[in-house]
Amino acid sequence: MSKGLPKRSEDYSLWYNELVKRADLAENSAVRGCMVIKPYGYSIWEKMQAELDRMFKMTGHTNAYFPLFIPKSFLSKEASHVEGFAKECAVVTHYRLKGDESGKGVVVDPEAKLEEELIVRPTSETVIWSTYRNWIQSYRDLPLLVNQWANVVRWEMRTRLFLRTAEFLWQEGHTAHETREQAVEETKQMLGVYADFVEQFMALPVVRGKKTESEKFAGAEDTYCIEAMMQDGKALQAGTSHFLGQNFAKAFDVKFATRSGGLEYVWGTSWGVSTRLMGALIMAHSDDQGLVLPPRLAPIQVVIIPIFKSQEELEAISVKANEIAKGLRSKGISVKFDDRDTYKPGWKFAEYELKGVPLRIGIGPRDLQHNTLELARRDTLSKESVNLGEVDIAHKVASLLDEIQQSIYDKAMAFQNEKTTSVDRWDEFVQVLEEKGGFVSAHWDGTPETEEKIKELTKATIRCIPLEQKNESGLCIYSQKPSQGRVLFAKSY
Amino acid sequence: MSKGLPKRSEDYSLWYNELVKRADLAENSAVRGCMVIKPYGYSIWEKMQAELDRMFKMTGHTNAYFPLFIPKSFLSKEASHVEGFAKECAVVTHYRLKGDESGKGVVVDPEAKLEEELIVRPTSETVIWSTYRNWIQSYRDLPLLVNQWANVVRWEMRTRLFLRTAEFLWQEGHTAHETREQAVEETKQMLGVYADFVEQFMALPVVRGKKTESEKFAGAEDTYCIEAMMQDGKALQAGTSHFLGQNFAKAFDVKFATRSGGLEYVWGTSWGVSTRLMGALIMAHSDDQGLVLPPRLAPIQVVIIPIFKSQEELEAISVKANEIAKGLRSKGISVKFDDRDTYKPGWKFAEYELKGVPLRIGIGPRDLQHNTLELARRDTLSKESVNLGEVDIAHKVASLLDEIQQSIYDKAMAFQNEKTTSVDRWDEFVQVLEEKGGFVSAHWDGTPETEEKIKELTKATIRCIPLEQKNESGLCIYSQKPSQGRVLFAKSY
Ligand SMILES: [Zn+2]
Ligand SMILES: [Zn+2]
Numbered sequence: 001m002s003k004g005l006p007k008r009s010e011d012y013s014l015w016y017n018e019l020v021k022r023a024d025l026a027e028n029s030a031v032r033g034c035m036v037i038k039p040y041g042y043s044i045w046e047k048m049q050a051e052l053d054r055m056f057k058m059t060g061h062t063n064a065y066f067p068l069f070i071p072k073s074f075l076s077k078e079a080s081h082v083e084g085f086a087k088e089c090a091v092v093t094h095y096r097l098k099g100d101e102s103g104k105g106v107v108v109d110p111e112a113k114l115e116e117e118l119i120v121r122p123t124s125e126t127v128i129w130s131t132y133r134n135w136i137q138s139y140r141d142l143p144l145l146v147n148q149w150a151n152v153v154r155w156e157m158r159t160r161l162f163l164r165t166a167e168f169l170w171q172e173g174h175t176a177h178e179t180r181e182q183a184v185e186e187t188k189q190m191l192g193v194y195a196d197f198v199e200q201f202m203a204l205p206v207v208r209g210k211k212t213e214s215e216k217f218a219g220a221e222d223t224y225c226i227e228a229m230m231q232d233g234k235a236l237q238a239g240t241s242h243f244l245g246q247n248f249a250k251a252f253d254v255k256f257a258t259r260s261g262g263l264e265y266v267w268g269t270s271w272g273v274s275t276r277l278m279g280a281l282i283m284a285h286s287d288d289q290g291l292v293l294p295p296r297l298a299p300i301q302v303v304i305i306p307i308f309k310s311q312e313e314l315e316a317i318s319v320k321a322n323e324i325a326k327g328l329r330s331k332g333i334s335v336k337f338d339d340r341d342t343y344k345p346g347w348k349f350a351e352y353e354l355k356g357v358p359l360r361i362g363i364g365p366r367d368l369q370h371n372t373l374e375l376a377r378r379d380t381l382s383k384e385s386v387n388l389g390e391v392d393i394a395h396k397v398a399s400l401l402d403e404i405q406q407s408i409y410d411k412a413m414a415f416q417n418e419k420t421t422s423v424d425r426w427d428e429f430v431q432v433l434e435e436k437g438g439f440v441s442a443h444w445d446g447t448p449e450t451e452e453k454i455k456e457l458t459k460a461t462i463r464c465i466p467l468e469q470k471n472e473s474g475l476c477i478y479s480q481k482p483s484q485g486r487v488l489f490a491k492s493y
Numbered sequence: 494m495s496k497g498l499p500k501r502s503e504d505y506s507l508w509y510n511e512l513v514k515r516a517d518l519a520e521n522s523a524v525r526g527c528m529v530i531k532p533y534g535y536s537i538w539e540k541m542q543a544e545l546d547r548m549f550k551m552t553g554h555t556n557a558y559f560p561l562f563i564p565k566s567f568l569s570k571e572a573s574h575v576e577g578f579a580k581e582c583a584v585v586t587h588y589r590l591k592g593d594e595s596g597k598g599v600v601v602d603p604e605a606k607l608e609e610e611l612i613v614r615p616t617s618e619t620v621i622w623s624t625y626r627n628w629i630q631s632y633r634d635l636p637l638l639v640n641q642w643a644n645v646v647r648w649e650m651r652t653r654l655f656l657r658t659a660e661f662l663w664q665e666g667h668t669a670h671e672t673r674e675q676a677v678e679e680t681k682q683m684l685g686v687y688a689d690f691v692e693q694f695m696a697l698p699v700v701r702g703k704k705t706e707s708e709k710f711a712g713a714e715d716t717y718c719i720e721a722m723m724q725d726g727k728a729l730q731a732g733t734s735h736f737l738g739q740n741f742a743k744a745f746d747v748k749f750a751t752r753s754g755g756l757e758y759v760w761g762t763s764w765g766v767s768t769r770l771m772g773a774l775i776m777a778h779s780d781d782q783g784l785v786l787p788p789r790l791a792p793i794q795v796v797i798i799p800i801f802k803s804q805e806e807l808e809a810i811s812v813k814a815n816e817i818a819k820g821l822r823s824k825g826i827s828v829k830f831d832d833r834d835t836y837k838p839g840w841k842f843a844e845y846e847l848k849g850v851p852l853r854i855g856i857g858p859r860d861l862q863h864n865t866l867e868l869a870r871r872d873t874l875s876k877e878s879v880n881l882g883e884v885d886i887a888h889k890v891a892s893l894l895d896e897i898q899q900s901i902y903d904k905a906m907a908f909q910n911e912k913t914t915s916v917d918r919w920d921e922f923v924q925v926l927e928e929k930g931g932f933v934s935a936h937w938d939g940t941p942e943t944e945e946k947i948k949e950l951t952k953a954t955i956r957c958i959p960l961e962q963k964n965e966s967g968l969c970i971y972s973q974k975p976s977q978g979r980v981l982f983a984k985s986y
Contacts (some may be wrong), residue, residue: 030567031611031622034560039639042557064535068528068613068660069583072590074523076598088580090562091587092613093601095648097565097579105569106579108586108610117601118524120561120585120613130523140835151561151644155588183622370599387579479624 007288011230023291033159034168043299055193055451061145069118074126078251084218088155090120120153128174129252130366138257144176157248162279167278170274176266187243190271192226203409204284209464216447219247227463229416230283233437235463235490241271291356294408295401303357304337307345307364317363327394349451433458439490443483445476460489500781505725513654516784526652526659539622548686554638562611567619571744577711580716581648583613596866620668622745637669655772662981669759675905676760683764684717687732696787696902707941714738720956722909723776724847726930728956728983734764753862755820758986784849787901788894796850797830800838800857810856921968926951933985936976952984
């Protein structure tokens with residue numbers, strides 16, 4: 001019934017790839033590294049977008065749109081940014097094709113060479129700050145709180161659907177402020193928005209933290225992030241929020257007249273989440289039967305499947321099913337009644353399990369006789385018979401959906417806790433990373449040299465310096481030098 | 494008070510460009526031909542998107558996402574498509590940059606040359622039909638009703654904000670069907686959706702028609718379109734819907750097992766509207782004071798402006814203003830109360846006129862005394878004093894917004910009628926096109942030669958063969974050869 005999905009315990013990576021394809025979420029395209037997001041996958045992304053967009057607007061942001069292309073010279077304007085982003089990217093060098101000699105194909109017209117090459121945006125700080133220069137003159141133009149929903153391209157050699165693709169979809173917020181304090185506050189606020197979204201909608205607990213110097217965004221003063229734990233014990237960075245200081249304002253000469261009559265560089269932030277969240281959602285909750293979707297992001301929350309042999313039975317069941325569907329929809333629940341006679345009930349059961357529909361209602365001829373139905377939960381795979389004479393089904397389903405949302409979160413939280421180990425000895429550190437995986441909380445001396453050495457030896461990186469933890473001094477797990485606090489190590493996606 | 498906007502009567506083109514910039518809709522970017530859509534402009538586009546997306550879903554379509562890049566060879570697969578689209582386009586030839594010798598800039602890494610160049614999509618038929626090949630096996634997979642919201646690039650030499658830009662935003666629907674009839678029906682249905690949207694939301698009447706052979710989409714069997722009349726007497730194509738026949742199915746070998754056990758090529762359609770609609774919206778209704786927005790697409794439907802000298806006055810007015818705003822919002826009306834003390838009321842009046850806010854409410858100290866307010870309509874620039882003791886203001890505003898929506902449409906309809914001339918003599922044809930402009934309804938012999946000749950002589954093209962007109966035979970306006978019916982000529986954007 002699991003449609004031949006590989007088992008997580010046997011090959012987690014293969015299980016993920018197959019699940020993404022078979023559940024109709026995404027697939028590889030004819031263009032290397034670029035994916036096609038299929039309708040079912042896209043409908044989940046749309047639900048994510050809608051909620052994030054609502055949260056951005058609630059916090060005062062508006063959307064805008066900036067060019068896909070960035071002049072090559074822009075990338076060099078911020079010294080560390082060019083290091084981080086002007087490498088693996090798609091470069092447009094020509095603007096015209098012409099017919100080839102055979103008359104059948106086309107070739108690049110050598111006469112249509114651009115004077116300056118254009119880079120397909122890997123991120124938009126440069127083109128946006130070059131625009132902000134004209135938008136910001138005075139403190140009255142601040143804060144400027146703008147977000148963009150867009151596609152970006154980073155030429156990745158090893159790609160995986162949703163997790164790492166050459167082209168991906170994302171949002172990037174870019175804000176400008178009068179003071180350092182306001183920009184830092186914005187950076188933290190947006191980290192909070194991301195954390196709330198991932199926890200409340202994706203049902204996935206995260207650790208809020210700060211990146212080390214080596215791991216921060218190229219061009220930022222500080223990068224904050226949220227990190228989530230996947231079922232294979234690897235961490236996944238689910239969102240980042242950067243305090244840019246005055247770096248991009250200086251690179252693009254963006255100054256403003258202050259309240260006191262001076263002229264100062266603007267303070268900036270940027271923050272983003274991408275279709276990578278889809279990868280996190282899939283990997284965090286799903287099982288060997290397929291996808292497990294939290295109800296708040298499920299495009300179909302309830303599927304009703306009729307069990308019938310004759311057309312008469314289907315008709316009788318349809319009356320009941322449509323009545324139930326109507327009651328559920330009036331409570332804002334999305335329902336699909338799958339009355340196709342081209343597929344058998346067993347096939348449909350497996351199909352909606354694969355697609356992670358949170359609740360399944362089965363209705364057969366005997367249910368009609370007894371005024372009952374069968375209610376099956378996707379997350380626990382448990383079933384119960386419900387007597388419609390005794391229970392208000394719409395009310396029951398609504399509260400079950402809430403319960404499932406909470407239950408999926410609780411399970412992920414328990415898993416994260418179980419997979420977080422506090423360690424004080426090097427041999428234990430190595431062993432935990434190798435055998436148990438997960439987050440390892442350990443002391444670190446604060447130097448990039450030690451960070452790099454640990455990465456070489458264990459393949460684990462510092463995921464973050466958690467924002468909430470008790471002050472505690474100790475000795476670095478590797479160098480034994482003094483440490484001011486624990487950081488979180490993990491292998492990661 | 495008009496912030497120095499040029500007059501339409503003096504320089505329509507300059508008026509448009511200045512209006513787009515000063516009303517904060519869009520501006521040119523540092524990248525040639527690519528625009529920045531500013532927050533206010535984007536918020537109008539978002540309202541368009543939301544409504545269109547709702548209409549697409551109501552008619553059974555779902556969204557998906559396909560790659561930005563198209564392998565060069567794909568463009569050559571459909572013979573006429575390559576003619577139309579494989580010309581002015583952005584070509585990606587390399588995938589890496591490296592530091593230059595100075596150590597300060599970056600250059601394209603000659604070693605990172607792609608084996609096959611990638612084209613930034615000018616439209617996605619090729620990449621989508623290459624995907625559909627794997628999605629469609631049997632009639633049970635049909636119809637396939639997919640839409641994509643995306644950016645596309647066509648390298649235009651002469652660009653104008655919204656109307657013609659190298660990069661623009663659009664939606665492109667791509668559907669696959671079992672039969673010719675179903676595909677034709679879909680093509681017409683989507684034309685109807687576009688016409689309904691433009692008429693009911695943009696308050697802009699359109700002519701529904703079919704393109705001639707010379708003007709149809711490269712790769713289509715038939716192209717249907719809606720055409721709108723701008724204030725300068727030029728036509729603007731606002732949306733197109735293409736019946737693709739089996740052209741792309743054949744080019745990409747997309748066959749399906751039929752109900753009767755055979756194997757046949759799939760029938761296709763594609764249809765799109767773009768940010769060009771923003772250009773149509775701006776040009777159709779606006780005046781020398783600025784933008785005129787139909788209430789159904791206005792991001793701010795009502796602005797409340799306090800007229801005050803002291804802080805006490807502002808506070809007293811604010812109580813009243815917030816009470817009114819609350820009442821309006823409870824009816825789903827979007828309201829902005831602009832209580833900034835950094836700008837004078839006169840400046841604000843001009844600002845919101847420029848931005849096309851449909852209704853303005855002014856409240857001063859005398860209004861508080863008399864329990865009145867001033868209500869000003871943007872479309873007619875008329876004002877009235879309203880006594881709050883006598884009138885339910887929320888109710889009044891709601892019905893005024895409906896009235897404004899209708900009134901803007903009626904005005905545009907009257908203009909379109911006035912600008913449509915039925916002509917039977919060549920000298921009159923030339924004169925009307927030169928002096929009056931607008932749509933000219935005339936007989937045409939049906940040949941591309943005559944069509945081309947008329948274009949050379951008058952710069953007017955056949956905008957469409959209207960779907961709804963009486964059967965009437967006659968003589969071609971140019972060749973005097975027999976004609977089966979009138980077509981619409983116009984100069985156009
Ligand atoms: Zn982190
Ligand atoms: Zn037309």
